[in-house]
Every structure is written in structure tokens, then in C-alpha cells.
Amino acid sequence: MAYDQLYLSHQFCFPLYAASKAVTRQYIPLLKETGLTYTQYIAMLALYEHGSMDVQDLGKILYLDSGTLSPLLKKLEAAGYIEKTRGEDARFVTVEVTEKGFELREKLSKIPSSVACCIPLKKEEAIAMIEGCKKILEALE
């Protein structure tokens, strides 16, 4: 067929796009009791792991820009999980996890295993996929 290359099943992008959404959806019910969304969850993970940082650095870690992060951080601040402070150079905003934010970590720590057990992949398969994703990110970002 002349338009073979347009078959959804021949596209690399589509399974990735659909699977990513499917995995993300698994988090929604688990995060419900914390009131966090998936994006807010990964933002908290980045802050736990790397400590305080400015919005730009957080954006580099999460591959998100200020258009996404600004309103998201405002919500996390309103919920009391983070604090934002202008630095000496007042252009920068430092984001810091609060006491309440660290308390949240206990609840969040149970989530990864709940999701992992729904993913029907062997360890090597999962590792291969993660490596593939990392190669893509290095090449495209």
C-alpha cells in the first residue's frame, strides 16, 4: 500500500504515547488520598532527591518549562508541601520542601511498588525500555 508508513501500528510514537498515558493513569487512584496529581508527584520526587533548587533546574530534571511549573508549584505551595523564596538575585525562585512536604513522603513511598506490580514486564525488559527512553531523551533534549 502506498501509505504504509502512516499506519498507526507502524509508528514508533504511538505505542509510547499510549503506554505512557496508561502508566500515568495507574497513579491517579493511588495519589488520590494525597491530593497530588501525577505531575505534582514527580515534582515532589525530584525535590526529595535533589534538595532545594530553582525553578529552572527543576524544569531541566522534569523536562518541563515555567509555563507548566509556575502554576503547579503554586498549587504545591498552597497545599503546604513546598515553599518558594526569591534569592539574592531576585530573578531566581528557590523551591524547598516543607516539614509537611517531608511527612508526605511516607505515604508516597508505598506507591511505586503498587504500580510496579501492574507492569507485566520482566526485569530485563523493563530495564531495556528505560535505557531506550534515556537514549531518546539524550538525543532529543
Next chain:
Amino acid sequence: MAYDQLYLSHQFCFPLYAASKAVTRQYIPLLKETGLTYTQYIAMLALYEHGSMDVQDLGKILYLDSGTLSPLLKKLEAAGYIEKTRGEDARFVTVEVTEKGFELREKLSKIPSSVACCIPLKKEEAIAMIEGCKKILEALE
């Protein structure tokens, strides 16, 4: 460390989420001249490949619900690429590609190869990732 399992780098979800967004972003400049978004693009591909169908079947193929598809199809219809008609059972809406929609296919047919050449994976790696994604979709949908 007590919270190892919360490291972003230990999460399966995050590389998948970030890589999927990175790949999708590659389409944006390529689709710009057609006026389509990425989601509109995959909707057109599904319709080219499977022919006319109702909204529900399209949603099953794309893993999208009517909340996403209704406004999206409205835009594709306004652009003249599809037509929506109520069937004999007036609850169903049949979506059909128009003449103009089929003309668009020529332009779209050049896009997959442009994206593919930016993906730094060997053929076997890409196939393994697609297989992994399909397993996830089967398990979670």
C-alpha cells in the same frame, strides 16, 4: 537510604513519560504547516487506516474518551478534514474522512521518516520498546 524507591531514576513511569513527550514534541514543527496537532494527526491516521467508524471505536483505537475526542473532532470537522453524521441509531456519530482529508495524507506521509531519523535506536531496540509498550497496554487497558 530509606526512600530509595522514590528516586525518579528508579521509577519506571518517568523515563516513559519524558521520552513520550520528547517524541511527541518532534512532530509539532513538522505538523505546523498542516495546522494539525499531534493528537489530531494520530486521529487522522486511525481513520485512514480503519476507514469510517463511530466515536467510540476511534476512542478504543486511540485510548481516548469522548471528553477528548468530541472537541478534537469538532476542530477536524471545522478544518474540513472529516465529516460527522448521525446514524440510523441516532446515538452514534460516524466519522468519515473527506476528500480534503485524503489530500492531506500526501503531506502527512513524509512525516514518519523525518521523525524516525531523530530516534537514536537500533531497529531491534525500537522493536523491543514497541513490544514492551504493547504488553503494558494489553495489561492496563
Next chain:
DNA sequence: TTCATATAAATTGCATACAATCTAATTGGC
């Protein structure tokens, strides 16, 4: 010093995603 340039974050505008609800139409039990 002064003002053009550059930079970080916030805001704006548009298009998803998706849960929840609503509306219109159909079907099934009686």
C-alpha cells in the same frame, strides 16, 4: 552612570487528558 541587552519566572492562549455529569436516544421488562 545609563540604557540596551539578557535572564528567570510568571502569565496568556490554545489544545489536550480525563473524571464526572448531562442530554438525547434506544432498549427491555412489564
Next chain:
DNA sequence: GCCAATTAGATTGTATGCAATTTATATGAA
């Protein structure tokens, strides 16, 4: 035939994503 239960799609509300613009601040060359 009548009406409760179902079903398909549309709508509503909230939260991203991201490009483009704006705002506030800092820097650097004349």
C-alpha cells in the same frame, strides 16, 4: 405501549503541556 435502565456522545471542570509574551531584575558596554 410505557417507563426505568442503558448507552453514545457532548459538556463541564480541573490540571497539565508548551509556545509566545510579559514582568521584574541583573548585567554590561559606552
